[in-house]
Amino acid sequence: MSREYAREVVLKIADAVSSGEVVPVETAHVSGVSFLTVGEYGVEFLEHLAASGARVSVFTTSNPAAVDLAGVLGVDEVVAKGQERITKALRAMGVNTFFSCTPYEFVITRQRTFHAWAESNAITYINTFRDAWSDKNPGPLALLGAIAGFVPKTPLYTLEGRRPTVLVEVEAGPLGPLEAGAVGALMGEQIGSGVPYVRGLSLTGEGARREFAAALSTYSAMVFAVVEGVTPNWKEYLEIADFREKIRISQGDVAKFLRNDETPDVVYFGCPFADVDSVLWVLAEVKKRGVPKRPIYISTSPGVYGILGRLVEEAKRYNVYIFTGSCLVVSPHTRKFRTIATDSLKAVYYIPRLHGVGVVPCRRERCLDLAYA
Numbered sequence: 001m002s003r004e005y006a007r008e009v010v011l012k013i014a015d016a017v018s019s020g021e022v023v024p025v026e027t028a029h030v031s032g033v034s035f036l037t038v039g040e041y042g043v044e045f046l047e048h049l050a051a052s053g054a055r056v057s058v059f060t061t062s063n064p065a066a067v068d069l070a071g072v073l074g075v076d077e078v079v080a081k082g083q084e085r086i087t088k089a090l091r092a093m094g095v096n097t098f099f100s101c102t103p104y105e106f107v108i109t110r111q112r113t114f115h116a117w118a119e120s121n122a123i124t125y126i127n128t129f130r131d132a133w134s135d136k137n138p139g140p141l142a143l144l145g146a147i148a149g150f151v152p153k154t155p156l157y158t159l160e161g162r163r164p165t166v167l168v169e170v171e172a173g174p175l176g177p178l179e180a181g182a183v184g185a186l187m188g189e190q191i192g193s194g195v196p197y198v199r200g201l202s203l204t205g206e207g208a209r210r211e212f213a214a215a216l217s218t219y220s221a222m223v224f225a226v227v228e229g230v231t232p233n234w235k236e237y238l239e240i241a242d243f244r245e246k247i248r249i250s251q252g253d254v255a256k257f258l259r260n261d262e263t264p265d266v267v268y269f270g271c272p273f274a275d276v277d278s279v280l281w282v283l284a285e286v287k288k289r290g291v292p293k294r295p296i297y298i299s300t301s302p303g304v305y306g307i308l309g310r311l312v313e314e315a316k317r318y319n320v321y322i323f324t325g326s327c328l329v330v331s332p333h334t335r336k337f338r339t340i341a342t343d344s345l346k347a348v349y350y351i352p353r354l355h356g357v358g359v360v361p362c363r364r365e366r367c368l369d370l371a372y373a
């Protein structure tokens, strides 16, 4: 019955957006599962679906929640209760409740397989760095798609829809996480829509890859870029490219995103969730420099959190709080701060909008300095 409901809704949407065509998916990733972003009506929607017997038919993961899995972030009773109801409804439907914005860490997403994902940074990551195919499905559609087993066949599920249309030449780099985010954001702002083909993009490592993907899709509707020499099948994409526009991004443009005008009361890394290397870098620095004056918060995936083991406890002694399952974008805990220094341009975009809290975008090293300032 409820599977039928999901199928009918997805088919109706497909009538409107893809001439009725749908595509079967291997996995799904649902966003909008934090009580902060969906509120009471969102909870009721999920509970209604779960109570009607709806169950996902493909492996489905969920985005960060309002509360972290070990209680590092404090939230009030209403949020805690609301989040509990969301978790219960998701579990009843068979959704994995790891609450991670980097499901690509443990879902392999092979080249040219189809996925119904809803979190833009993760979609951009798998499209760009794996050539696995997902469009940006709104949170409820990704869930209904997970239940139905298919989603509308929108352009990014076709080779034609992935044809590069804008040539981007990057004359800056190698780019660390903040600069990689700045290039992604500038591309997003300047192009708006279309498929970029990026030449000259040199990223320093995994943290930079994550920030590039996250910023591109936060500052635009784009969730795919072909990176020359990096994206699998990039040569094929170059062959079919139809460039109608060309833009250049220089070191000077990147500097636009750097500001040092305010002293933060906290430093935040991990939007998208930090990889092991990034966490180990922070821990090595604080061990060298001693306990920072201001706390450092790091959100990471349940997988990385588990791997860190006893380091999580040790970090607390250095005023470093590592947590998982939530982040400072979707947790109301963020409102306890006045100004947050971060190397994430996605956090820089959302934190003032969702929480009215100030942000200082800084390079990773500078953010750390600010913790001691």
Ligand SMILES: C[C@@](O)(CCOP(=O)(O)O)CC(=O)O
Pocket: 031, 032, 033, 034, 037, 063, 064, 118, 119, 120, 121, 217, 218, 329, 330, 350
């Ligand atoms: C806060 C949130 O809406 C951030 C925006 O996500 P996205 O970059 O539009 O996928 C995510 C969520 O609610 O799960």
